[in-house]
Amino acid sequence: MDLSRALLRVQDELDQLHLENDMTAIKKHATKASEEKAQKKAAQKETTERHPRATPEGYVGLTELAAEMGIKPAALRRKLRGMENIAKPEGQHGWYWKDGSRDLASVRKALAAKAE
Numbered sequence: 086m087d088l089s090r091a092l093l094r095v096q097d098e099l100d101q102l103h104l105e106n107d108m109t110a111i112k113k114h115a116t117k118a119s120e121e122k123a124q125k126k127a128a129q130k131e132t133t134e135r136h137p138r139a140t141p142e143g144y145v146g147l148t149e150l151a152a153e154m155g156i157k158p159a160a161l162r163r164k165l166r167g168m169e170n171i172a173k174p175e176g177q178h179g180w181y182w183k184d185g186s187r188d189l190a191s192v193r194k195a196l197a198a199k200a201e
Contacts, residue, residue, distance in 0.1 A: 140179070140181050141181065143183065143184055144181040144182060144183055144184060145181060145182055145183075145184050145189055146179065146180065146181035147161055147162060147165075147179065147180035147181065150192070150193070150196070154196065154200070161196075162180065164196065164199065165180065165192070165196075168195055168199070170191075170195060171191070171192055171195055174188070
């Protein structure tokens, strides 16, 4: 009777060891897969370069205005959105105005007034 109990205990310990080994193998596989995914994402990020949108010819864009003011385009966008009398130009896919237009002059004037 004692021998069978001892065998059962040994068998339980072996099962526990197999279970621990299986869990370790699963963790290693999951870690390896996540590392490969992170490497792929990093490689993709390196190849993808972000460029500002090209401003159409004959227009002044947000990037040019930001450069004139010496601030980042994102900060200028926030300022423009916060101004009640300035609206994003309709029908366009960006913040740009025809060079020499009244709208551009009013934007520059409003930004100068807000800067002071």
